[in-house]
Amino acid sequence: MRYWLMKSEPSECSVDDVAAAPKKTVPWVGVRNYQARNFMRDEMRAGDGVLFYHSSCPEPGIAGIAEVASTPYPDATQFDPKSHYFDARSRPEAPRWQHVDVRLVKKTRLLGLPEMRALPALAAMRVLQKGNRLSITPVSAAEWQKINRLLA
DNA sequence: GCCAACGTTGGC
DNA sequence: GCCAACGTTGGC
Numbered sequence A: 001m002r003y004w005l006m007k008s009e010p011s012e013c014s015v016d017d018v019a020a021a022p023k024k025t026v027p028w029v030g031v032r033n034y035q036a037r038n039f040m041r042d043e044m045r046a047g048d049g050v051l052f053y054h055s056s057c058p059e060p061g062i063a064g065i066a067e068v069a070s071t072p073y074p075d076a077t078q079f080d081p082k083s084h085y086f087d088a089r090s091r092p093e094a095p096r097w098q099h100v101d102v103r104l105v106k107k108t109r110l111l112g113l114p115e116m117r118a119l120p121a122l123a124a125m126r127v128l129q130k131g132n133r134l135s136i137t138p139v140s141a142a143e144w145q146k147i148n149r150l151l152a
Numbered sequence B, C: 001g002c003c004a005a006c007g008t009t010g011g012c
Helices: A015-020 A036-045 A113-118 A143-152
Strands: A004-007 A025-027 A047-056 A061-068 A101-112 A136-139
Touching: A004 A061, A004 A143, A015 A025, A015 A047, A015 A061, A015 A101, A036 A136, A047 A101, A047 A143, A061 A113, A061 A143, A101 A113, A101 A143, A136 A143
Parallel strands: A004 A047
Antiparallel strands: A004 A136, A025 A101, A047 A061, A061 A101
């Protein structure tokens, strides 16, 4: 059992959008960064814990608790010329991009970025490090427990 | 809209 | 393999 923080722009897919989705589950399509892809493809397991993070918005922060809900599979948007995420160099016989499904466990109060930065227990979180841009980052068990207590 | 930080691309 | 140019991310 591992833990992750996954960023989503609420204008694209907010915590409320996931809550309204069938089975409260969405395919995590659109990741086009190799490190983030590798986390999904190589390291995630169904049942892993996910902190659902709102980015590029007026109030960035953790907006819900979710979980990994599938094994990795190819991202269909890479083969769709009409998609914003189309990748002309990916081949169906060798898909470049894979993703998992994410299921919302519960929407929480917003744990805002300033509040996260103020907590010593979270000081080492990958997502808070200067220069971090990765849309998926590992979370330690201690960080996971701390945040779950705060949002309980 | 600005800009720092980082990733990717492509010429050499 | 180097590295400059360019594109993207994401907080502010």
